[in-house]
Amino acid sequence: MKLKGMGNMMNKNDEIIVDIVDQGHTGEGIGKVENYPLFIDFTLPGEKIMTKVLKTNKNYGFGKIMEILEESEKRVIPPCPYYYRCGGCNVMHSSYEGQLEFKRKRVKDSLERIGKINDVLVDETIGMEEPWRYRNKVQIPLSRVNGKLVAGFYARRSHRIVDIEACLVQHEDGDKVLSMLRAWADEFMVSTYQNDLTVDPKGILRHLMVRKGFRTGDLMVVLVVTSKDVPHVDVLLERLKALVGFCSLVLNINAKDTNMVLGDEDVILYGEGYIRDYIGEYLFKISPHSFFQVNPRQTEAMYNKALEYADLMGDEVVFDAYCGAGTISLFLSKKAKKVYGIEIVPDAIADARENALLNHVDNVEFIVGKSEEVILDLINRGIKADVVVVDPPRKGCELSLLEAIREIAPEKVVYVSCDPGTLARDLGILESFGFKTKKVTPIDNFPQSFHVETVVLMSRVER
Numbered sequence: 001m002k003l004k005g006m007g008n009m010m011n012k013n014d015e016i017i018v019d020i021v022d023q024g025h026t027g028e029g030i031g032k033v034e035n036y037p038l039f040i041d042f043t044l045p046g047e048k049i050m051t052k053v054l055k056t057n058k059n060y061g062f063g064k065i066m067e068i069l070e071e072s073e074k075r076v077i078p079p080c081p082y083y084y085r086c087g088g089c090n091v092m093h094s095s096y097e098g099q100l101e102f103k104r105k106r107v108k109d110s111l112e113r114i115g116k117i118n119d120v121l122v123d124e125t126i127g128m129e130e131p132w133r134y135r136n137k138v139q140i141p142l143s144r145v146n147g148k149l150v151a152g153f154y155a156r157r158s159h160r161i162v163d164i165e166a167c168l169v170q171h172e173d174g175d176k177v178l179s180m181l182r183a184w185a186d187e188f189m190v191s192t193y194q195n196d197l198t199v200d201p202k203g204i205l206r207h208l209m210v211r212k213g214f215r216t217g218d219l220m221v222v223l224v225v226t227s228k229d230v231p232h233v234d235v236l237l238e239r240l241k242a243l244v245g246f247c248s249l250v251l252n253i254n255a256k257d258t259n260m261v262l263g264d265e266d267v268i269l270y271g272e273g274y275i276r277d278y279i280g281e282y283l284f285k286i287s288p289h290s291f292f293q294v295n296p297r298q299t300e301a302m303y304n305k306a307l308e309y310a311d312l313m314g315d316e317v318v319f320d321a322y323c324g325a326g327t328i329s330l331f332l333s334k335k336a337k338k339v340y341g342i343e344i345v346p347d348a349i350a351d352a353r354e355n356a357l358l359n360h361v362d363n364v365e366f367i368v369g370k371s372e373e374v375i376l377d378l379i380n381r382g383i384k385a386d387v388v389v390v391d392p393p394r395k396g397c398e399l400s401l402l403e404a405i406r407e408i409a410p411e412k413v414v415y416v417s418c419d420p421g422t423l424a425r426d427l428g429i430l431e432s433f434g435f436k437t438k439k440v441t442p443i444d445n446f447p448q449s450f451h452v453e454t455v456v457l458m459s460r461v462e463r
Contacts, residue, residue: 010036012053015066020047023102025110025421027091027450031063038063041156042084042093044072074098080168087156089169089448100125100444103452107420107442115424117431123441126301131447134295135170136277139261140178140208142185143194149185151178151208160197169448171212173219173243180239181208181223188232199257204230206254207261211286213277214296217245220275222288226255228267237270247271250288262289279303282330282359290351291324298445302416302453303331305441306389309414309457312336316386319378319410321371321401326352326364328391328416333364340383341366342374372400379408389414396422399429406433413458423454436461 010016010033018031020043029043031051040051040063048070051063068075078084078092091099104125111117128134143150143161152164166175184190185205193203209222221240223230228251240246248271254263266273266288274287280300286292293299306328310318312335320329323341325348333339341364343349352366367374375385388410390397396419405413413435417423427437439457446452 010053010056010061012055014053015050016053017069018049018051018063020045020049020072023105025106025450027094027102036061040065043068044074044094044098046070046072047075072098082152082162082164085155086153086162086164087158088153088167090450092448096127096131096447099131099447100127102450103442103444106450106452107423107440107454110420110424111427111437111440113424114421115428115431115437117424117427117437120437120440123439125442125444125452126298126305127444128298128447131444132168133171134297134447135174136212136214136296137292137294138167138170138174138208138210140210141194142192142205142208143196144192145196149182149192151182161194170210171214173212173245174210176243177210177219177221177240178208180236180243184232184236184239188235190231193226201226201255201257209252209261209288211275211288211292213245213275213286215278216276218247218275218277219243219245220248220250220271220273220286220288221246222250222252224252224254224261224263226253228253233269240270247275248273252288279327280331282327282355284325284327284355285351285358287351289347291348293327293445295445298443298453299327302443302445302455303328305443305455306414306416307331307335309439309455310335310387310389310412312387317383318387318389319375319385319408321375321388321390321397322392323352323366324348324391326355326366328389329364329366330355330359330361332389333361336387337363339364340374340378340385342369342371344368344370370398370400372398372404375401375404375408384408385410387412387414389416391416392422392426394419394422397426402426402429402433405430409434409460411460415454415456415458417454417456418451420452420454423456427456427458430458434461435459 020029022030029040031038037060050067055062074095108122150161150163152162191203193206207224211220249269251267253265318336318339320341323343329339329341349366349368435458443453
């Protein structure tokens, strides 16, 4: 392929020396060859490397690291033996300080490039003292390859499972459960839905899910299976009972040809089918289907930042759009007059109402429906919000919701985001609607990966 502006040809399998000058949004290094970008995994800004060209397109290409000629001071040796094969983590080859800097820059660049917001300070990323073993939930796909049970995470850009024995970002109990499951499944040759990258509709095991209460110690094991008839599951149950905190075993039935992990039906084999855990002072009931942040320590920091930005005095009405199981709503309730939590998923609202009762919170009302429609209905009922909080999924807010926020014109908008790109897009729209971005704080809920949460304060501009 002849590259524009280059005197020489760059072809697949060429080996060239490249300076790494930046990072892409998933943490990969970006090298420039006469202004032509090459994306190269496991490299860091400031490095000079020998790369092998894997693919070239008109405007960019991809390379593979062959040799590091000059190493970044932020490079570290990943402690995980599976890191370079497993797709679960992306930036473990960087020091933790480097990871936090990368995430701040990712948020800042998105605001400037996508949202055209150049006049706001992006705070330093709030990180963890110990950025390991932080996940309270793990989902592990299961398969058999050449007859052997394979359990782990998918390789990068692949549906090939990397077999693992331990994961350094999940709670240690997840490793213990996986070890028990592996021994049991091989002892009784329990079949799997995936086999050698093919699918067997008669295979039984699909995924292992483990949920752990960090403060309560509760441990729930969920087997995602194609049938209620799991051979010798009673043996597995007896072995799981040896684990401290084990309180529930659930079969989740998923016989569909789908990439969704969980099916709709749960069969509780032991316990009550849920665990409990705290975020801050609030206790939550967590079922297999509950949306609950996977890093409870950083979630508390994130919600406290949202509460700080809302700056409630006790007489405000708050709308919490995309409220999920009501976690942010409960945090806001302790300083608000009234909180209306809105969520389109009925099961999430059921969880939210139960969590409010569990914590004896009576100034929160949870409503099922599309946020924009419910908000307009509340307006028609004469209810106006002083503060609107949004915590949307990765795709960001619906335009109709942003238009509804323009309609009610609250004094403040607090935006909690899990994707800098859609965050920047939505902030740009809200700025065009008469709001101003005031404060931005990235929070590292997912150490060793490229993901970053962000809390933003916007204020209404007087016109």
